[in-house]
Amino acid sequence: MTTDTTMTAAVYRRFGAPEEVRLEQRAIPSPKPGEVLIRVHASTVSIADHRARARDVPAGLGLIAAVGIGLFRPKHPILGMDAAGVVEAVGSGVTTFAPGDRVIAAMGGAFGGHAEFVCVPADGAITRAPASMSLEEAVTLVFGGITVQGFFAQVAIGPGTSVLVNGASGAVGTAAIQLAKHRGAVVTAVTSGRNAALVASLGADRVIDYTRQDFAAGDETYDVIVDGVGNASFDRVEGSISPGGALLLVVGDLRSMLRSRGQSRRSGKLVTWNVGKPGADALAHLVRLADSGHYQAVIDRTFDLADIVDAHRYVDTGRKRGNVVLRMPSALTETRRTS
Missing domain, CATH: 3.90.180.10 (Medium-chain alcohol dehydrogenases, catalytic domain)
Structure with a gap:
């Protein structure tokens, strides 16, 4: 010592x-x-x-x-x-x-x-x-990876699951892309245009530049939406969540937290801000992924x-x-x- x-x-x-x-x-x-x-x-x-x-x-x-x-x-x-x-x-x-x-x-x-x-x-x-x-x-690996794993433990993500990551270029977002892709998901990354190459290199199948397009404005739906920004409230994105899907509020205000249980019960779509205790x-698990070349x-x-x-x-x-x-x-x- x-x-x-x-x-x-x-x-x-x-x-x-x-x-x-x-x-x-x-x-x-x-x-x-x-x-x-x-x-x-x-x-x-x-x-x-x-x-x-x-x-x-x-x-x-x-x-x-x-x-x-x-x-x-x-x-x-x-x-x-x-x-x-x-x-x-x-x-x-x-x-x-x-x-x-x-x-x-x-x-x-x-x-x-x-x-x-x-x-x-x-x-x-x-x-x-x-x-x-x-x-x-x-x-x-730690901050973003352990946060995402806490949220992903509450949902089923496998081959073909559609996952949208809002705030895809941050510590949590870059972890979410990699961990979702490892499970076989089809990942849409929402970020600015300058970060498109980065998130694509991590496995994002599609990139939405939020300065040009509102992902919640169209008819497309996703099985899981990861909100790492705090601007994807359930009221805003409910129509973008597939039946039985989930909204994972990595960032959420008090109103979103208090309403999440009722929204889940009413809609049949999971709304959660609870990361658990990974x-x-x-x-x-993150270490094994890194050593096997599946997490960078x-x-x-x-x-x-x-x-x-x-x-x-x-x-x-x-x-x-x-x-x-x-x-x-x-x-x-x-x-x-x-x-």
Whole structure:
């Protein structure tokens, strides 16, 4: 285990602009019984980090979100919902991981990935990283992949199933295309024209440029609609969902959430915003897909931890494609050691 006692972490103490995030020295956490201490090599700066930092949440969810992110000040000063790195130490009772293991992990609402070290439960959403990927690539499996798997577990997707992905070029959207195609679905991707080549390269059979066409305006229907943007309410897209189909609200406001059960019951079409709680099995499935060549990392830009403010500024534009990776100093040290 490292003999250092402090680590560098990106910390924010007030909600607001990217400049609220600053680098600080903090004590390296010690793994409790049942925990794994990871020396983080990479994390991502996701839309969830943006929402938490800026308190930019869908309409009506301010008080509910405060339970997770804080009301007057941040509840979790270190953001980052995912991590890829190397196990540094394990707490008592841990037998599934050992120091030196390459792993990826999802911390979810506990955050903590934007630091050189993080502790996660050994029985949580953590698994060995794909052998075929660098850790900077491997971390891109986590946020989008585990989110999509949580939603896809609630629907039947197989050969010939028609799936529309709204917001197809983001972290969730690029994961949804790949995971739906792996199941044999026919995928329509909704994105801007500049992202058409990207989503097609991931397997999209058809691309709709939302600046030129409203996918919900025509007569075409889909078995599953994945809304990763928050503008495909059931009221708007009900006619675009096939009988017995589903609307998966990755992003939804309070009104959509409260009405979803009644809409499902009345229409016979599943409307859900509940992602469930995907764990290690879901991550391990993504790793198997990556190692077999059926899932690829989608990285827009990579920032060093020292440039965390710039990373947040870029994510705030809403124009990122796939994932924005945050590289830790330990990753740079490891690169020098192995070069």
